[in-house]
Structures are given as C-alpha cells and as structure tokens.
Amino acid sequence: MSAVAAAGIDDRALEELAQVVGADNLLTSKPARLHRARVPAPFPVHKWADHMPDAVVLPASTEETAEIVRIANRYGLPVVPRAGGTGLTDGAVPFRHGILLDLKRLDQIHEIDLEDRTCTVGAGVNMLKLNEVLGRHGLIYPDDPASYPCSLVGGRIGTSGWSLVGSRYGHTRDLVLSFVHVMPSGEVIRIGDGGGRKISKSSTGYQMKHLFMGHQGTLGVATEATLKLYPKPEAELSPFWAFEDYESAYRCVRALARQDIATFAGAVLFDEEKVAYLRRDDEAYIPQPENVRALVCSVLYGNEDEVRAGGKRLMRTAREHGARYLGDEISEGDWAARHDRYATPLHGRTKAGQVVPMSWHCEDAAINWSQLPSVRREWHAIVDRLRRKSDVFDDWGMFAYTSARTGVDYLTEIDVGIWEQELDDETWAMWVQAKREIASVAVAHGGSISTCHGACREGEVDIVPEELGGAYDVMHTLKRALDPNNVMNPGKYGLDGAFEEDLK
C-alpha cells in the first residue's frame, strides 16, 4: 500500500471505495494508475506522471458509481470519469489526481427492443461490439466516429461525439435517446427528451440532454443509455473524386451537400497539403497522377433503390464540377480504410526528409463553408511557423467534413504530426501557443473551436470564454450550482473560476 500512501488519498476513503466496488476493483498500483492517465497523443508523454490518479475504481452498476461520487463529496476528492479513453481533448485525464472512475465494466447490453427499435446498454459498451450483436437482428447503431472500434458509449455521451456518417443518421446527441446520469452530488436521474426512456421528441420542461452531453465529465457521469436503432443499410456507395486544385474540390463538395439526397451521409474534402502528405508518407495511398492535388469523397447509405438513384445524381453533380471519378475499386477500398482508422500513417518527416515516428494531433473547428479557404490559409501558416522552429512538428494537411446535409458548416480538421519522443517543455509551449492561435482563427471566422472533440486541451481552452461570451458565465453558474464541492473533473474548461468568485 506504499504507493497509495504516497499518492495522498485518505485510507478511510479507500476502505469505503473498496467496500463499494470490491477490493479487486479498486486499483492502486502505479501501472494501473499510469494507464488510466493516458489518452491519445499528444498527451504529452513527458508530463505523463503528473496526471496520475490516486486510485482507480471499476464500478459494475449505476448504484456503485453513485456511491463512489458520494464518497468523493464526503472526502473532497476529484472524480474523473473514463470510458474508452480515446477522446482528443484530455477529458479523461486527471488534472488533480483523485479517483479515476473507469466505466469499462458497465459493458452489459440490458435490452434490445425490436418493437420500438431501441437498445439499452451500459456506458462501457463499444459500438463495434454492439453492432455485432445488433447485426443478427438486421439493425445498426450508427454512431460512427473514427474511434469506432475502441470508443465506448459513455465517452460518446461525455464528449457529445460526432459521427462520420451523421448527415444520414444524426450524431451521438441525436442517437442517444436518454441516459441514466449520476449527478455531481451522487443523485441518480434520467436525462432525455422529456421523461420517457425511449422518447425522441418532447417539449416538456427544459431541454437538458445537450447540457448533460459533452461536458467532459464536469457535470457528472452517464452509466446507462437508451439508443435509437436503424435498419442495417442494404447498400453503401462511397465514391472518391480527384481534382487539379483545392478551389474546384471546395466548390464541388458544397454542390454535393446541396443536392438534398436523402441517403447522403457525408462528404469529405482533402486539401492540397493533405494529398501531398498522403502522397509523401502514406503507404495505403494509391498513387495518382501528379496533377491530382485535391480529393473529395462522399458516402451514401440506405436501401438499394434510393442509394442507386442518389448516387447517379451525385456522380452527375461531381462531373459537372470537373471531378474525375477514381473508380469503384479505389473508392470502396479507400473509404473502408479511411473509415477504419484515424486516417494517418503515424509517421512524418523532419525538414531534411528523415522519416520519424510521429503521433497525430487533430484540430476540429466548425467553420462555415464560405470561411473555409481563409481558415485554411491561416491554419497552414501557423503550422508552417511551428515547423520552421522545430522538427518536432509536421503539417499533415486538412480535411473538411460536412456536418449536416445542407452543408451549412464543416468539421474542419488540420492534422499535425508531433514527434513525441523529442517533445520537451520548450516545444510543448510552442505547441500550446499554436493551439491558441488555431482556436482564435476559428472564432474570428465566426466558427467554433471544436466540432466534436471538446475544447479543454491546453491552449484552446484559453479561447473558450471568447467564443462563448456570456454563455461561458452561465457555465460557471451551472457548475457552481450542480457541483458545489467541485468534485467532478476539476480544473477542466477553466471552471475553477466559478469557485474563485466564492473565495472572494
């Protein structure tokens, strides 16, 4: 128990936690705590040990989870919820040590309701595994982030995740009908559209579903969710088109999104830097002539008749915009590949051309179509300045994804390779400053810092008050009212400010 004593958590609190979850599900070894501090890079690795929780608990029920939160309130201990730990804004990283609430044992499928087409699952269930089961009934839960094979339903709620095929089926916020939520006080309530467990439309009372999704664990934790199911699509069409320049691809992607095709699930625009990077370093990239400098892909899902008809219209639209179709084989293969990974080869180059292992970092602002070219120019300039300062950074280009069928705004992503083995305090500070600048550009263009990751990583978080204005003050008011002891994921989103006012 020496590790525990060093970590500074009260022995009585530990005993109480062990009574709740059983001794086997209270982990205090250093490796167990280190592994629950990790999220996808850049973390950063050179500060890994700073973020260790004092203890890890793995509850097996809502009641156990609630009891853990109550204990945390009694002892004033931070609680950091962690589902898959695949989030990209450090939501699951403890800033103040404390109790790490690992939700992976909440992995039961409680109900599959074939009558009303819903299912009810624990927060620790993974979507791919769930769909293996639902597939037997011809159904699918279409929440489809890049982390689909590994992220968990609870984390999707805590971050209010976004789906690659969300234009067709909706995003996590649409697909989660209701959930059981443990409040920061330990009280258990149901959050949904109205009160019914399986209701998707209601105008009773305040609409609280959005509030209790995407809070990154600062307002409690979901333990069980009721999900909307769709028939497994009969057909998929995922054409890829090539363009000679960004401008043509940019115009084409808007035209595709505006066709009002009901089976349209999304479209992705690859900019010139992205194609150059893939050409340079992605072994999975299928060689194209040098005059291919930008790409667009789109995807349709639905029944065969509608996908076929929609596909024809999409193809015609692309042709009219100067697109060259890359053919069925590349289209099917590349969509499968892009869809199945975080779309990066995980290595980059120094300025001298040396290949080095790099981790992937991705910014994901929401930007209106009209602002994309300007944001693109400014973002690449920021990363270019970084790269000139240090070989730790590499520009991996940009994607823009439609986030709604009308194409009103786009998930706008710049991918930056970071050579973590070489990361130190100086380069980390450079990176954090660059993140501030990237976020500022998004806000200055009338956008939002993050479409789906959340915005509480170092750097970007400083710009959140500017983006939200008076709404940020309301966040403080809500935090203080709902979590008076500041136990839920303290330090995130600058919400400590809510309590500093009390101290004054």
Next chain:
Amino acid sequence: LSIQDGSAEEIARVNGAMTEEFVDEWRNAAYNCYSSGHKFCREVCPVMQVTRNESWTPTAFHANVVAMEKGELTVEDVAADYVNCTQCGACELRCPNTLFTGDFYRFRTRTVDLVKSVRALAVDQGIHQPGYQRWNLLTEDRKHEPVLGEFTCNGGVGGVPISQDHVADWAEGLDIPIGGETILFVDCEAAFYRTSVPRAVAQILQMAGFEFGLMREQWCCGGPAAEMGYVDQAKRFARHNLDDWRASGVKRVIVLDPHDYITFTEDYPKYFGDEYDVEIVLAVELFAELIRDGKLSPSIPIERSITYHDPCRLNKRKGIWKEPREILRSIPGLDFKDVDRVTQWSYCSGGGAGLPIEKPELTAKISDSRLQTAAELEVDTLVSACPWSERPLSEAGEKQSIDVVDIHELLAESLGIEVGGSRGA
C-alpha cells in the same frame, strides 16, 4: 549476463543493464503504439473482453516500455500484468500500425514477442510467477509438461504418468516405427491427455499410405517455456529435439498441434539459423491436400450440426483458415454453420501461453464466452483444431450441452477409422 552470484549492488547493476537493453530493443515499437493511442486492439483482445481491465491490454503492454524508459516503472512493477495474455495475436492483426504503415517501416506490431520478452526479462531478473515457475520445474524434471497435474505417477487422469517411458503410450497398437525421414511430433497435451487426437492423425496418415515414425526420445517442444519466459530451458529442449532428429536422419516433422507449429517454424529457426533444415508439415494442411488430390475420401456421414473454432495460432498467427474448412466441407452429413475468420479474431479458448496455469478463472471465462457464441448458432458440436483449446472449451461446452471435437477425430470417423484413445477427462 547472470545474476546467480554477486552482491546486491552487482545484481542491481546487471538487472539495470538487462532492462536497458530490453528498452533499447523495444522503445520505437512501444512509441509507435503509444503515439497512435488508437487502441483498436482492445475489444478484440480475449482477456480484455472478460476483464475490462485496461492494464491488461496490448496498448498497456507497450506503454509500460515507455514508462520504463522514463524511469516511471520497473519490470518488477509490471511482470504480473503480463500474465494476462494468451499470445493469440488478435491485437497485432487489428493494429493500424500493422495494417497501414507496415510496408513503409518494414514494421509490424509484435505484441506476442513483446509479452514473451517481458516475461523473459522478469525471469532473468529472478521475478517468477509461482505457477509458471512450478510448471517449468516439473517440465524440466519430466521432459514433458505436467498436463495431468503434479501427482500422476500415482494414477491421475487415465493413470498415465508423465514421463519419457509413456510419451508414446497413445500409439499403442498402431505399429508406428521409431525414426525414419518423416516423424510425427505429438505435443504434451495430446500425448498424455487427449490421446484420441494423435491416434486419429496417425491412422489417417497410415490410411493415406504415408510412411512416418516417432522420435527416439521426444521431449516437450520447449515452446511453452519460451512463452512463459524460461528461454534457456526452451532452448535446451529445442536442442535436444533437433539433435534427436539429426541423429536419426529426420528430414520432415509432421505436427498436429498449432502451438508446436509456431515453435518449430518461428522459435527453432531463431535458435538454430542455417543449421535448422527440417521441413515442418502441419497435419491439417496435409490432410486438406490429400482430400483435394482424392487420396482421402471421407464418406461416412456424420450427422452433427457444427461450427468451427479457428485456433488462434492457426488463424491469427499463421493465416491458416481455409484448409480446416475444406476438410469440414468434405465430410458428408455435417450441417456446418461457419463463422468467418475475421469475426473469429476476437474469439479464443483462453488456453494459450500459460494463462490457465496462472489464471484458470480467466481461461474459463474466455472459453465460456466462446461457447456462448457457438450456442447462439444452435449447433450441437464445436470443432477445433488445437488440443490445447479443447480442454477448456470442453469444460465450457458441458454447460451448454455442446460437444467439443477435434477436426482430426471427426475426419478419422468419417474415414471409417476407429480412433480409440481418450478425449480427456
């Protein structure tokens, strides 16, 4: 490097040097995993599926190396965590680093080798898992694994003592000669516990007119010792077997056990280099070929509703999945409800890499979960091709009233062979 003698200081210095050498070898592979952070491996991992413990995942096994490099952890801190792996290889297949960047780097994620290396590093530093230590001591003593428990000389299961005198008892009445250019190598589990498997294989070979013999003095292949970190012992056993083969002019070894197949095609070449010029033939592949060529014609209908369990070491480690299906499709009467090999990446019996020695409860859970997927297909029989999987799967099968049968046993039956032997307890 040795830690047998010397002061505490000297031991610490030698251990430190060993750890450093290990970290040097693995640091880039570990960073490739760490820096991706994808964790696509997690939900296919059979241990993770039943424990939900993130410390026992392929990503954690890699991240530990990063932590060791940073001085945050020592091998002593993590040695026991590495017990929780069946070395099935699913994580390697699912890894984006293998799938998408492998060609570029000439790189492949090698979690199985990493787990073996950490276990070996622990053993070399005197850190033992009690079950593994005892198992390998008994194996050293008897030259075969103690698959029937510790006291089988007094009877045990089937009354066969684990010893050199009894390693070929399974072949009683089959008139198999000793030596020859081709020999049949039978793993410890099949030789002493599930003797029906080698009896089936031997009689099918005889029916096809294959000439083969048995080793003069067969020892355990050494693979399990290597999997548990007892590398010196593994190498000694390998040396003995290779010497025995060379002394009697063996050119070809037929194996029926996927674990042996891995040991002979991956470990032995590493140990012996060019000196190792023995052809290794896998019985399942050979039989599929003989059926294809019309040299074996299963004709007696077997009225069973079956599904096939892809043994990890065939499907995931060696990419062998077609041949067993060819064999099953050639047997008349079977109602074969197949599950594709990719879905089966996340299946396992839990019987590999010593997991049942240290964590029998996890093996049982993994087998239960595998039988649950079989039960959903409404079959009466689960067919496997790996003797080591068949014991835990059979135990789980009893609860579901599903019979667990070896593919060689089934083929022999359809060929009209009276197999004999024991299918275990």
